[in-house]
Amino acid sequence: MKIVDLVVVIVIVSIVTGIIISMKKQKKKNGVGCGGCSGCSVKNCHDRKY
């Protein structure tokens, strides 16, 4: 594998890992039923304690 390919792969894997971690955090914060994507207004969801 070329070095430049390795760098791009590392960047992509890091981004994906970051995304998964942040989605898990979001999910933990909002509780069951939340997909972690924040596609719904999290503030709305969280503040009203649904």
Place this chain on the structure above:
Amino acid sequence: MAFVFALAGNQNSGKTTLFNKLTGSNQHVGNFPGVTIEKKEGQIKRQKDASVVDLPGIYSLSPYTMEEVVTRDFLLKENPDLIINIVDATNIERNLYLTLQLMELSIPMVIALNMMDEVRASGNSVDVIKLSKHLGIPVVPISAAKNEGISELMDVIMKSAFEKKKPSKLDFCSGEVHKAIHSISHLIEDQAMSSGYPIRFAATKLVEGDEPTIKALNVSDSQMHIINHVVEDMEKSLDTDREAALADMRYNYIGKLCLDSVVKHQETNEQIRSEKIDRVLTHKYFGIPIFFGIMFFIFWLTFSVIGAPLQEILEIGIGSVTDGVAQIITDAGVSDWLYSLVIDGVFAGVGSVLSFLPLIVILFLFLSLLEDSGYMARVAFVMDKMLRKIGLSGRSFVPMLIGFGCSVPAIMATRTLSSERDRKMTIVLTPFMSCSAKLPIYGMITAAFFPNNAAVVMISLYILGILVAILSGLLLKGTVFKGNPVPFVMEMPAYRIPSVKSVLIHMLEKAKDFIRKAFTVIFIASLIIWFLQSFDWSFNMVDDSTNSILAYIGSFIAPVFKPLGFSDWRISTALITGLTAKEAVVSTLSVLTGVSSDVQLSMILNTMLTPLSSFAFLAFTLLYMPCIAAFAATKRELGSMKYAILTALYQTITAYVVALIIYQIGKLLFM
């Protein structure tokens, strides 16, 4: 002699303040058996033999909410010596609604007319003597917060308790409601007396169709037949349903009462303006058409006038960034497969979804303007009648309204519904409301097939969602969810000009959420789609995606959709990936076709679909099971995986049937 007084009133009418003034520091907190709602009981100051029970705040005596059940059970079963009805004088009309119901219990009663200091401060007044004369019960003006009138109130309470004087007036009605209540009173008089139910209260409750009263009075089938006949006659004559007829009767009486005894010099400009606007916007016949008209106007502005040019600008920007990155990685000499992953996978997938950002932001700008102005509360009110016909109350409109944004918080918002039946039914029907994640799909298809009629297609999809919910409601009401909806009481906020700050915050939040979703779920979904469409089962990279893993899976499912007019494997694949997030339908089609710009995608879509099959496809995407996050929310709220799966199946079958009808009938008509 020991007295027990019940303190009853609306929420926020100052009940607890009065309770504390009456009892000092002697109160203790206890629980009613079986429910979690607290009641407070305390010894009255300087009255050794008198205690007061602070009941939960309620708006009516119908046993729909836990608060109402607790209060009603206490008043009917514990036989208090007197009811202290606390009435908020600044909101007297609404508070007296409960008063009229409490009077029907035929228990000695005193009205504590609270917040009189505020009434005086605004230059208004209440003629307490007239009010007392009309109602036939003592009325004492007080200000619990300022400790005004408390000792006078105590004197009147003790005097009334000793005299055991019951409310002298019980009849507030005339006409058809009067006839119905009195006919039923005669019919059930003996049963009411033997079961310890006040006759007037029992008759009114039977008009309402109140189940606990029917059981408590042991009403026979033949009596029930007569009662239903009487009530149906009343409903027919008044052209309204039973709850509305009783509410009208009570509010008519309250209106006359207040006209004679309440002086309001200062009706605020907001109130005057709101009443004028409400005469039009909540009109019996025009209310719903006006709502659809406003929504059509918003869609037209969003998709044709403002949104489309902004979307084009953003697409140019995304195109430039994609070209720039493509140039950089080409210059860096990355391998072809990695180039394809970054440009055809990530940039095509995320970029195609991201280009719909202006549409989302503008639509939510208008929706937040409607919400902040106070109009959406009116929509809930005008929708109440329609929703009741399908077996739901106007209260269910609130989660459904949230469903236009996202099904996840909408399904969670059903927790605010007091009836379990209404809640479950709302959970099943809410995903039929078109959520914002589906907008990019609509945008993509309308741009390809209906560029000149985008707003018409949009509004027709929203209406289709509502219509399917109505038909489903009717079907479910008669089968799975039998029963009556809970009546809807809602305070209308005054119309006001929305604050720029609040609207901007709402808009920015929606934009932030959308961008975040594009760079999380859509990003990962695009990578997976790219992988599955670039490799075969032996994990060798393919030149033609028709030999890929995804093509195999898609082709396996595609025949199912043939009767609906979309048998291309890429379309069926997009529907599956749409289960992760609905926007993924757009990103999947972009990745599978290898294009990110709307124009190129439109051209390719025209080879896969016809205008008719594209509309059937839109109807299917609108109605089929929601994304996985909404499914998880459904499972949690219904408390069972089995019911969640059944709900998803029901939604998908409904989507299939509707799309099939659209395509097959359309074919007969247009081809």
